[in-house]
Amino acid sequence: MGLKIDLETCIGCGACVSACPFGALSQRADAKVEVNEACTACGACIEVCPVGALSMEVVEKKEAAGSLDAYRGVWVFAEQRGGKLQEVAFELLGEGRVLADKLGVELCAVLLGHGVKSCAATLFEHGADKIYVVDHPALAVYTAEPYAEAMSALIRKHKPEVVLAGATSIGRGFIARVAIQVKTGLTADCTELDVDADKRLLLQTRPAFGGNIMACIICPDHRPQMATVRPKVFKHPSPVAGRSGALVEEKLDLKDPAVKVLEIVNAMQNEVNVAGAEFIVTGGRGMGAPENFKLLAELAEALGGAAVGASRAAVDAGWISSFHQVGQTGKTVRPKIYIACGVSGQIQHLVGMNSSDTIIAINKDPDAPIFGVADIGIVGDLFHVVPELIKALKR
């Protein structure tokens, strides 16, 4: 099992050692290669070996393909908070529709909550053929355990082949438990999905290594194939007014929630949230000090109510709260205009904003990586350029 090294063939060139993203390969005293426990079986080394000394040995699963055939349909977790469907639910319906059509199956939405049936109509209009609703007091406010219990029960009963959830604090919080409970694979935070219609495989592509590499992942021998999907990478589909489908209400006997919600505090109540904003003005390390974010707030106002974002460097420096963070460990955004001020453009940041429609970068350093993704780059001191920009917008 795992990576197999043919030592007879290995010429000790070391090409695979530097190709391994996980540092799992090293050269022995005789220059030949050995593999350690850090190997994730990603296969990056196999492609670079000039002599074909590396191969992946996988034990074929005995579970007959027939048992997998019992699973059909694409499911989307319709995330809601306080009875309000979250944007990511619509994005998943849009992408789920495409996948379901390629597989020739139904697209189903799973709606968990208490008193949330009114959400159904809009889910149909956005592409769902069928909706499974579990209406239960234990699901009134999200906590991971009852959500996982309900989802697992539905999966066991109806056997979907694909299950998608948003890579949000809710989606990522409970779906990992579901994967353990139904014993299947789960791929986190995907940014691209496709299907191999012949093999009925979901091709799940996601950034790893802080966004430095992309990995394509499959789940060949287990069903359903589950993935969380990063918000904002798929577009909100156009609704079809009056479109309808089957509403299936499931009665489940759920355990009392282990976790009690005492209070929910919305810290972004009085601020424009970067997550859904059409205009974002982001500050990075170049902001220099917390008080300088006032300048960005002014620019945001001049743009007619833009959201203020921040790079990890600015958040780590304590200049602004983490709710404003854009990037790999923050939020992914897709605004019409993204203005990056004093942001160098580390890959961690770029993966969170590079699908914005128009990217404008203002930075002193002409070699800053941010200019590599910017549609319009302005080389200059943000403290000189931004005030002029505010003036020009007000004219």
Add this chain to the structure above:
Amino acid sequence: MHIVVCAKQVPNTTQVRINPETNTLVRDGVESILNPFDENALEMALQLKEKHPGTKITVLTMGPPQAAEILKEAVGRGADAVVLLCDRAFAGSDTWATSYALSIAIGKLEKPDLVLFGKQAIDGDTAQVGPGVADWLGIPCIAYARKVEIADGQATVERTYEDGYEKLEVALPCALTVVKEANVPRMASLRGKMAAKKLNIVPLTAEASGADPAHLGLNASPTRVVKIFSPPPKTGGVKWQGEDPAAMAQKLVDLLRERKLV
């Protein structure tokens, strides 16, 4: 109280660069570190220990023999015991198999009151192992915790979400995954470092852990990586340089208005 902190040794991904000619990862000179979010989890445990004397902290990792380094770092900061789960049989584990293996190792320890994880590892970024282990252990898990207080066998937890935070209450034992804003991790103390140097870490093998061999490593992992590639290099648009800031600002606003963006 017994707190188990699960940690991972990761490459410092902020140091990783892409070779623009070959479009492949440049790993040279990239150091291996204790996953930064796991540092926050460990710090949360250490602060709880300061508030609740008599608390024992065990740090558990699964990885190659070199991963003992992060366990030594943890002891340097004040962890009381460490476990290195290390065996070729674990190689290629995805989050499903990793969660299983960690849960088995935890099952061999004194029953924990609290199991802490970083919110995610910076190499894989999955955020799945914490909730996964909790499920194997059959305990509740609160993901993205930034604050915890323990009293009378209950944990009061602040859990962050996209727009703010929730205040939650749960009976112990439970698991938490910890976000960065929870704390500023301390650095190892001199006496801690000295103790860590003397530490002889005996790896816990798959067989000794009592894990079911059918649940381990690549073969037990439902997911497969079929391809790894570098994201296509982005090419930028226009770049204005060396002009008067006011002129560049006006030019930008004119352009945005022309495209009807503002």
Add this chain to the structure above:
Amino acid sequence: MAELNYGLSELALEIRGMVREFAESRVKPVRAELDETGHFPTDILRELGKMDLMGLYIPVEYGGTFEGDSMPNLIAVEELSRICIGVSVSYAASGLGADPILIGGSAEQKKKFLAPLASGEKWAAYALTEPNAGSDAGSIRTTAVKKGDKYVLNGTKQWITNGGEADIYTVFAVTDKNRGARGVSCFIVEKGTPGFTFGKKENKLGIRASATRELIFEDCEVPAANLIGREGTGFIWAMKTFDVSRPGIAAQAVGLAQGALDEAVMYAKVREQFGKPIIANQGLSWMLADMATKVETARALTYAVVKSIDAGVKDISKFSAMCKVYASDIAMQVTTDAVQVFGGYGYMKEYPVEKMMRDAKILQIYEGTNQIQRDIIGMALNKEYAAVAKP
């Protein structure tokens, strides 16, 4: 970066790594702010305490980690100084305040006062200077009059580093004004003792993170058990303290100069003029070469003096004075040159070198001005050569 080994112990090397990382990650991000606001680095010292780094000079039996090797403490001072001497002086001044107890204190005094210093719970300060007693330390006017099992202190101390922040003060006062320097005694005075108050915090040119205050004693009653040694031995403790503390000032100077060199070289490599990095100009690279050579020479001398103290070499005053005077003079030169390397940018507060230059000046002044140091060296030469001089 290539570094000389100097035969450092494993512990000293460990400390070098720990404090270097600490200074980079904890001190560097806040040094400009501390300089601007003049806030005392309380959190930084607390964290150093948690890391067992406040007791490097205190013997193991009193809760520290000292076992005969003074280099770990010296290197901790040097590495903190590399990033900010405003922070390092606050750290080192606590050790200075503890030195009279270490040198002349009884076992009971050591047990009582050194343990909380070693754990970092408390900090110390050294109080000798007065408005009219600077370099002429023998002319102090603060008095201590015995009354039963107490001494009553009256007078004012000036420019006391860690004043107001420290909990334990070693205070020099006159117990017999007819005996001059031999009438001076040293007392341990705890913060909060009735009659002991603080004057305003001074607004300084440099080392602005450090707290410099007046100590005011008005009928302040101190237990007689807090007298260090016998009455009249204070000046001995003061001078012996300086013998071992002056290399600490030298370590600050070496660290500060190294920090300025680091900044200057890195800047010279990236700053381009006339199409090439400025380090490619021979005039500038020779300047950097001289700076680097001065730093290493000062380090070598300082380490040599400290190792000789550990080895028990007598008559160390001359050498302690030499490393203090030399290292602080080159620190002033190197920081000034670093500003020059940065050109106009170096004069701006956006870059750290102007602060380093402001900070450097104090090193030529405190713990005995460099003129006093040269006096000490000169007097020692005069005395030593008296024996060999032919008429």
